Amino acid sequence: MKITNVRLRKLTGTAECDPGFVEDRVVMPIDVYPEHRLLERAALPRVDDRHVRVEGLFIQIETDEGVSGIAGPLLGDHLGQIVVDRLAPMIAGRDPRSTELLWDQMFRQSPDGRLGDTLMAISAVDCALWDLKGKALGEPVAxxxxxxxxxxxxxxxxxxxxxxxxxxxxxxxxxxxxxxxxxxxxxxxxxxxxxxxxxxxxxxxxxxxxxxxxxxxxxxxxxxxxxxxxxxxxxxxxxxxxxxxxxxxxxxxxxxxxxxxxxxxxxxxxxxxxxxxxxxxxxxxxxxxxxxxxxxxxxxxxxxxxxxxxxxxxxxxxxxxxxxxxxxxxxxxxxxxxxxxxxxxxxxxxxxxxxxxxxxxxxxxxxxxxxxxAPAAPGMGMELDPDKIESETVVMMGE
Ligand SMILES: [Mg+2]
CATH class of the missing domain: 3.20.20.120 (Enolase-like C-terminal domain)
Structure with missing residues (x-):
């Protein structure tokens, strides 16, 4: 089995939210500064009192055998950029089931990114690979x-x-x-x-x-x-x-x-x-x-x-x-x-x-x-629901 493509899918939709969403925010480290302490933080754009607009960026790793693995949402477009620019070229053409091998190679290739954003991007790729491996074997990752x-x-x-x-x-x-x-x-x-x-x-x-x-x-x-x-x-x-x-x-x-x-x-x-x-x-x-x-x-x-x-x-x-x-x-x-x-x-x-x-x-x-x-679906159960997707942009594709 070989990885043929890494696709970034940016989705938008409208989600129902709890009546209690959002009432307050948590204290933050920067609140030692008065100009930050009183700031409220934006949550998500409202449609009405029970609905919000949501965006989600997902990675989809595709193979020559038709099975694919999904991870997401990622916490920000910049992580998707790292996946496409730095990580996708490293895993393209490789066997996605070799999760330990691919993790070690991605990590060793990122000495300046072993904590923070690059590691978050590696984490998402790893989760997509585990989802793929489970789906390929027909077993839940658990x-x-x-x-x-x-x-x-x-x-x-x-x-x-x-x-x-x-x-x-x-x-x-x-x-x-x-x-x-x-x-x-x-x-x-x-x-x-x-x-x-x-x-x-x-x-x-x-x-x-x-x-x-x-x-x-x-x-x-x-x-x-x-x-x-x-x-x-x-x-x-x-x-x-x-x-x-x-x-x-x-x-x-x-x-x-x-x-x-x-x-x-x-x-x-x-x-x-x-x-x-x-x-x-x-x-x-x-x-x-x-x-x-x-x-x-x-x-x-x-x-x-x-x-x-x-x-x-x-x-x-x-x-x-x-x-x-x-x-x-x-x-x-x-x-x-x-x-x-x-x-x-x-x-x-x-x-x-x-x-x-x-x-x-x-x-x-x-x-x-x-x-x-306890989960029963194959992989990590990462199936996207087409009915929830109001618009989709394929942000980028790697080979
Ligand atoms: Mg916590």
Missing amino acids: RLLGGPTRDRVPAYASMISSSTSDLGLVRERAAEWSGKGYRAQKWFFRHGPGSGNEGIDKNVALARTLREVLGDGYDLMFDAWMSWDLPYALKMARRLEEFAPRWLEEPLMPDRLDGHAELRQHTSIPISGGEHTMTRWSFKAVAEARAMDILQPDIYWTGGISEALKIAALASAHDLQVMVHGFNNPANLHFSAAMSPSLTPLQENQVLWSPLFQHFLKEPAQSVDGDFL
Whole structure:
């Protein structure tokens, strides 16, 4: 089998959105600057109060045997450009089933891109190759990886873009998603060091409200999106302990490993992170610094399925858990469903965003009663739905 073409497909469509989309944004590292702190961030263009315009950039790797593999959406046109300019010429004419060989060659050919955009492009190509390999063999990727290890993978509702300041809305949303069967929720803080003591009180009020609504024993997590510094994180952790979060995510910027380790020594709250950490070597440093309890690589950013397997092995050897970041549900589900339940006990579902990320898929990976069902479709289930595509541009083709 040989790769004959790599096609970039840019799709547009109209997607139904949740009534709660979008109420607020998460705190960001740049919010230490006042001119950024008060800025709202554009979500997606509205059609009406229940619909938004969506775009999706997908890679399609085609072969001489007619079977093709799909990955996407990619996070930005620039990643598609890297696929076409740098990666497609390297994989053209090669056997797509040799995922390890092609990953190693793409990576070795990109020493200046081993983290960041080039690695994100390599990740997407790797995911498309795994989708292709599964389709060629007629098996779900979860099975090719040695799973499934269970019929259902428990999901948690990740509430990014829900309100953080209107505590009435917070109560409503938390009760709503708990009522839909989720046994765990993660909420996002809006305030960091730039917002002073008032921001700390607002963060604590959010946590208190959620614990009240969801009750003791409900798994509740918090995410600070890399936006705190160590003194602030220590102060917040002390205030949050009474609400017994299952974890506190990305309290500091990803490279501050010593800071994470120091925070861990001063709090009983497990510390997680890693969606902005890439490759096994970066995670090795995290593990050796004892910086985190839970690793959260994003399969579409950290190097693809091929690299996620290595990170999983590393985590297991260090007695750490892996709960992948919830950007691409299908890739995440095939991965999580193939790992030991003790390694990957939970999978993130961004309840407001994942239907939009997956809008163009025929069968999106969505949770049912708070669980993802082990996947059964061949490959990673990446079939595009022609009925959802309102316009399509083939951005570029490589040979
Ligand atoms: Mg996060």
